[in-house]
Amino acid sequence: MEQKQQQIQTILTDTISAGSLKKLILSKPQDKSVLKTTGRLLTIGGETVLQLESFMRDGKALHRNIKAAEAAAEIAAMLPDCYRQLNILTTGGDCEVLSSAKGKITVINRIKSIGEAVAPRSHDRKKHHILDEASRYDFLIELGVEDANGRVIDRKRSKFRQINRFLELLDDIYHELPSEGELCVCDLCCGKSYLTFAVYYYLTSIKARKIRMYGVDLKTDVIEYCVAAAKRLGFDDLHFICGDITLFEPDIPCNLVISLHACDIATDIVLAKAIGMQAKVILSTPCCHHEMMHQIDCPPLAFIEKHSILKQKLCDAATDALRALRLESEGYKVSALELIDPEETPKNVMLRAVRDLGQSGAEKSKALDEYNAACALFGVTPKLAELLKE
Ligand SMILES: C[S@@+](CC[C@H](N)C(=O)[O-])C[C@H]1O[C@@H](n2cnc3c(N)ncnc32)[C@H](O)[C@@H]1O
Structure with a gap:
C-alpha cells in the first residue's frame, strides 16, 4: 500500500x-x-x-x-x-x-x-418520532415527501426529519395549549407549507382536536398550490391567505403561531404579530440574519467583527438571544433549541416561547431593561423593538 x-x-x-x-x-x-x-x-x-x-x-x-x-x-x-x-x-x-x-x-x-x-x-434507540417512516401519510405524498407507496423519497429525507422534529418539539409543549375547544393555529410566512400540513395532521388526526388553521404568505403561486392541496386532502379547516402577515388577522383568538425560516426581519414581524395576538405558544425558526450585520457598532467586539465569518456567527447568536429576551419581557418563557442535526443546515435554532400568565410585571420590566442594555451594548435597534414600540 x-x-x-x-x-x-x-x-x-x-x-x-x-x-x-x-x-x-x-x-x-x-x-x-x-x-x-x-x-x-x-x-x-x-x-x-x-x-x-x-x-x-x-x-x-x-x-x-x-x-x-x-x-x-x-x-x-x-x-x-x-x-x-x-x-x-x-x-x-x-x-x-x-x-x-x-x-x-x-x-x-x-x-x-x-x-x-x-x-x-x-439505530436501536427508541426515538420519540411522531411520524413513522414505515407508514403512509396522504399529506406527505401530496407534498412530494413520500412516493405513492408511502416511502420517503431519498432527496426529501432531510425535510421528513425536519417535519418530524418540529412535531416532536410541538408535542413537548402540547400540554400548554388549551385542552378543550377549537384551537387556532397560524403559520406565518408559510411558503410551500410542509409544516402547516404536518401540524394540521398532528392536531386533527393524532390529537383529535377541532382546529382552525391559517397559512399566510406573500407568494401567490405557492398559496394557490397550498389551497388546491388542502382541498385534495380534505383539510377543510386549513385556510391559506395570500398577503402580508402584518395585515393578517385570524377570525378567532390565536393559540399557536408557527414559523419556519422567515428571512431576516420577517421573523421579527412574525414575533411581533404573535405577541400582538397574545399567542400562548410560539415556535419560530429564524433564518438569514442580516439586520445586525449592518447595524452592529460595538468597539469592544471589534476583535470578533474583523473576521467576517465570526461576525456573522456573533450576529446570528446575538440576534436570536435578543429576540428571546424581548419575548421574555412580554411574559413568555423562552427556550432556544436545535431543530435538527446542525450538519444538515445552519438555519437550525428554534425559539420556543410559551406565554407565562404568572409572570410578574417586575420580571417583565427587568427583562426589558436587560434587553435595552444589550441593544445599547451592540449599538443596534432591532426591528422587533421598533415593531413593539408602534
Ligand atoms: C424562506 S421562505 C420559508 C417558507 C416556509 N416557511 C418553509 O420553511 O418552507 C420565507 C417565506 O416568507 C414569506 N414572507 C416574507 N415576508 C413576508 C410577509 N411580510 N408576509 C407574508 N409572507 C412573507 C416569503 O414569501 C417566503 O415564502
Whole structure:
C-alpha cells in the first residue's frame, strides 16, 4: 500500500477506534452517477459500524454499513480510484486528502489531538418520532415527501426529519395549549407549507382536536398550490391567505403561531404579530440574519467583527438571544433549541416561547431593561423593538 494511503488508514483507524470521527466526506467521485458519499459512526445491535450514504445524481441515496474494524482500510483504498477528495472531520480537528488527476495524494492533516469521543448515533434507540417512516401519510405524498407507496423519497429525507422534529418539539409543549375547544393555529410566512400540513395532521388526526388553521404568505403561486392541496386532502379547516402577515388577522383568538425560516426581519414581524395576538405558544425558526450585520457598532467586539465569518456567527447568536429576551419581557418563557442535526443546515435554532400568565410585571420590566442594555451594548435597534414600540 502506498505510504499516503497508509497514513490515511492510520488516521481513520485512530479516530474510528477513539470514536472521535464526526463525519467523513468522499467527494469528486470518478463514477459520475454519484455526487458524494458521507460516512458516520452508528451503533446497530450493539455493534459500531461506519454507515456510508451515497447521494446519487438521480436523487436517490444509497446506504451501506462497514464494520468499524474494516472501515479505515476500505475508505483509504477508495482514493484515488473512486474519489479524489476525502475530508475527515473529528472532534480533535480535520484532515483533508486531495488527489491530483495523475493520482498524486496530498494529506493536509489538521488533527491536533485524538479528540473526545462523540456518542455514535444509535439505530436501536427508541426515538420519540411522531411520524413513522414505515407508514403512509396522504399529506406527505401530496407534498412530494413520500412516493405513492408511502416511502420517503431519498432527496426529501432531510425535510421528513425536519417535519418530524418540529412535531416532536410541538408535542413537548402540547400540554400548554388549551385542552378543550377549537384551537387556532397560524403559520406565518408559510411558503410551500410542509409544516402547516404536518401540524394540521398532528392536531386533527393524532390529537383529535377541532382546529382552525391559517397559512399566510406573500407568494401567490405557492398559496394557490397550498389551497388546491388542502382541498385534495380534505383539510377543510386549513385556510391559506395570500398577503402580508402584518395585515393578517385570524377570525378567532390565536393559540399557536408557527414559523419556519422567515428571512431576516420577517421573523421579527412574525414575533411581533404573535405577541400582538397574545399567542400562548410560539415556535419560530429564524433564518438569514442580516439586520445586525449592518447595524452592529460595538468597539469592544471589534476583535470578533474583523473576521467576517465570526461576525456573522456573533450576529446570528446575538440576534436570536435578543429576540428571546424581548419575548421574555412580554411574559413568555423562552427556550432556544436545535431543530435538527446542525450538519444538515445552519438555519437550525428554534425559539420556543410559551406565554407565562404568572409572570410578574417586575420580571417583565427587568427583562426589558436587560434587553435595552444589550441593544445599547451592540449599538443596534432591532426591528422587533421598533415593531413593539408602534
Ligand atoms: C424562506 S421562505 C420559508 C417558507 C416556509 N416557511 C418553509 O420553511 O418552507 C420565507 C417565506 O416568507 C414569506 N414572507 C416574507 N415576508 C413576508 C410577509 N411580510 N408576509 C407574508 N409572507 C412573507 C416569503 O414569501 C417566503 O415564502
